[in-house]
Amino acid sequence: xxxxxxxxxxxxxxxxxxxxxxxxxxxxxxxxxxxxxxxxxxxxxxxxxxxxxxxxxxxxxxxxxxxxxxxxxxxxxxxxxxxxxxxxxxxxxxxxxxxxxxxxxxxxxxxxxxxxxxxxxxxxxxxxxxxxxxxxxxxxxxxxxxxxxxxxxxxxxxxxxxxxxxxxxxxxxxxxxxxxxxxxxxxxxxxxxxxxxxxxxxxxxxxxxxxxxxxxxxxxxxxxxxxxxxxxxxxxxxxxxxxxxxxxxxxxxxxxxxxxxxxxxxxxxxxxxxxxxxxxxxxxxxxxxxxxxxxxxxxxxxxxxxxxxxxxxxxxxxxxxxxxxxxxxxxxxxxxxxxxxxxxxxxxxxxx
Numbered sequence: 070x071x072x073x074x075x076x077x078x079x080x081x082x083x084x085x086x087x088x089x090x091x092x093x094x095x096x097x098x099x100x101x102x103x104x105x106x107x108x109x110x111x112x113x114x115x116x117x118x119x120x121x122x123x124x125x126x127x128x129x130x131x132x133x134x135x136x137x138x139x140x141x142x143x144x145x146x147x148x149x150x151x152x153x154x155x156x157x158x159x160x161x162x163x164x165x166x167x168x169x170x171x172x173x174x175x176x177x178x179x180x181x182x183x184x185x186x187x188x189x190x191x192x193x194x195x196x197x198x199x200x201x202x203x204x205x206x207x208x209x210x211x212x213x214x215x216x217x218x219x220x221x222x223x224x225x226x227x228x229x230x231x232x233x234x235x236x237x238x239x240x241x242x243x244x245x246x247x248x249x250x251x252x253x254x255x256x257x258x259x260x261x262x263x264x265x266x267x268x269x270x271x272x273x274x275x276x277x278x279x280x281x282x283x284x285x286x287x288x289x290x291x292x293x294x295x296x297x298x299x300x301x302x303x304x305x306x307x308x309x310x311x312x313x314x315x316x317x318x319x320x321x322x323x324x325x326x327x328x329x330x331x332x333x334x335x336x337x338x339x340x341x342x343x344x345x346x347x348x349x350x351x352x353x354x355x356x357x358x359x360x361x362x363x364x365x366x367x368x369x370x371x372x373x374x375x376x377x378x379x380x381x382x383x384x385x386x387x388x389x390x391x392x393x394x395x396x397x398x399x400x401x402x403x404x405x406x407x408x409x410x411x412x413x414x415x416x417x418x419x420x421x
Contacts, residue, residue, distance in 0.1 A: 109169060109170065112166075112169055112362060113166045113169055113170060115362060115365075115366075116162045116163070116165060116166040116169070116365070117162075117163075117166060119159070119162060119365055119366055119368060119369050120159045120160075120162035120163060120166075122369035122372075123155055123156065123158070123159035123162075123368040123369035124156065124159045124160075125372075126369055126371070126372025126373065127152040127153075127155045127156040127159065127368075127369075127371070127372055128156065129372060129386060130148070130149070130152040130371070130372050130375060130382070131149060131152050131153065131156070132389065133382055133385035133386050133389065134146075134148070134149045134152075134385075135149070136385060136388075136389055137381075137385045137388075143204050143223055144201055144204060144205075144314065146223050146224075146227065147197045147198075147200055147201045147204070147227070148197075148201075148317075148371075148375075150193070150197055150227050150230070150231075151193075151194060151197045151198070151317075151371065152371070152372075154189065154190045154193040154194050154197070155190065155194070155367075155368040155369070155371065157186050157189070157190055158186060158187060158190035158368045159368055159369070160186070161183045161186050161187055162365070164179065164183045165183070168256075168257065171254065172254020172255045172256065173247055173254070173255045173256055173257045174255065176247060177245075177246050177247045180245050180246060180247050180257035181241060181242050181245045181246075182242075183257070184241040184245045184257060185238050185241040185242050185245075187241075188234075188237065188238035188241050188276075189231075189234045189235060189238045190368070191280070191325070191364075192233070192234035192237045192238060192276070192280040193230055193231060193234040194321065194367075195280065195281060195284045195285070195321065195325070196230045196233060196234060196280070196284055197227075197230055198284070198288060198317065198318055198321055199284035199287045199288055199291075200226060200227075200230060201314060201317075201318075202287060202288040202291035202292055202295075202318070203287065203291055205291065205292070205295050205311065205314060206290075206291035206292075206294055206295050209295050209298055209299065209311075210294050210295055210298045234280075237276045237279065237280050240259070240276075244259045244260060245257060245258070245259060245260075246258065246259075246260040248260050270336065270339060270340060273332070273336055274336060277329065277332065277333075277336075281325075281329055285322075288318060292315070292318065295311070299311070312378050313374060313375065313378045313379045316374045316378055317371055317374055320367065320370050320371070320374060321367060323363075324363050324364050324366055324367035324370070325364045325367060327360040327363060328357070328360035328361050328363065328364045330360075331353060331356045331357050331360050332357065334353060335353050335357065338350075338353065
């Protein structure tokens, strides 16, 4: 294996390992990336902060939505499920932080479960955002009351999103395992025997299309049409009501689009469409690490968006605090929007 390129990056535990472990020869001459150990403690601190902020923020979101379930809109139901997905992911970050420091010491079972939860979070997040974009498109562009706005049907839509996310994440349960790589610590890695390299490309391309590219195209179409309608009709109030939704989608794209673009470049290199060199492999590995950390930040950002932009979310939180005597009722505003996501459309009102 004269041209073998050693592509293991000890800081990445989620998906861009693709070396066929069974084919590593003792006579191979790999090129090693520069050590990133200097950044280890910084990354672990970021993981810890993101985990704490996400647990706190998304718990508050769930509490506010459930406390105000009688006035929740369809969008609020989707955002509740989005908070649940982010909360589940936050619970996995301590494991990745520990693995970053000392390798994967939690065994194969936890390797499968933790990897599975991370994948479910990613797919459910973008699919829920796609559902929100379709709901906004139908409510504003077509100005119609859609059938999915009925309470029981909204629940079925959310269940379908979770089912698709679970299905797309199944490879993590089936193929993830703890693997020894030469003298390096244990890693949580796909192990499909002699076909690892080939199958990893298949398992990467198909979910990336169905779980990212297709929902992204749906969102771009729906929000493109929605914005055009809002500006043409000069619907100022509804335009303001969309600020939270646009902010949520924009933050998701800013957090996860860079990682997926780098992952695409990595896939093109592994399929031979881009020449693979030691220098290019090192650059892509570094980019994957940096953009993945950016993706992790997403799980704690949505509650911050709601707090700064969502008037009803702030009202709901203050109302709960007043009910428990944490603040005076005098601090409560006299009026609040019907949806903590900022929706002012009567066509989208429903209950949980």
